[in-house]
Amino acid sequence: MKTKFKKEKLTKKEWREAVTILRHECPPHYPVKARRVKVPDDIYGDTDLKELKNGKRFFMIRVSQELSKAETLEVLVHEWAHAISWTSGHGRIRDHGAEWGLAYASAYRAIYQVD
Numbered sequence: 001m002k003t004k005f006k007k008e009k010l011t012k013k014e015w016r017e018a019v020t021i022l023r024h025e026c027p028p029h030y031p032v033k034a035r036r037v038k039v040p041d042d043i044y045g046d047t048d049l050k051e052l053k054n055g056k057r058f059f060m061i062r063v064s065q066e067l068s069k070a071e072t073l074e075v076l077v078h079e080w081a082h083a084i085s086w087t088s089g090h091g092r093i094r095d096h097g098a099e100w101g102l103a104y105a106s107a108y109r110a111i112y113q114v115d
């Protein structure tokens, strides 16, 4: 989706706050690194389970740096839900089933403070 209007971006501070809230309230099985970067045109973001040479694992969440404030938070919540629902080390799954849905709900509540 492209828009010709200049979009308000999430500030660095707001981004850090959102990631900190998610780390505290919805900690996935492995640590998470979340970055706003350039991503391929056909995606808004993605999540990967990475492994270091020492065997330590972490999730890498990438969110497109082109997105507006609202879109950035939506994609972060969406991708964070993947990290929460991937509790075993089974690599990359593009699944939006029930387990992901529950994870999405908890990440959504953490960010949007819905009771």
Ligand SMILES: [Zn+2]
Pocket (backbone or CB within 6 Å): 078, 082, 094, 095, 096
């Ligand atoms: Zn997804």
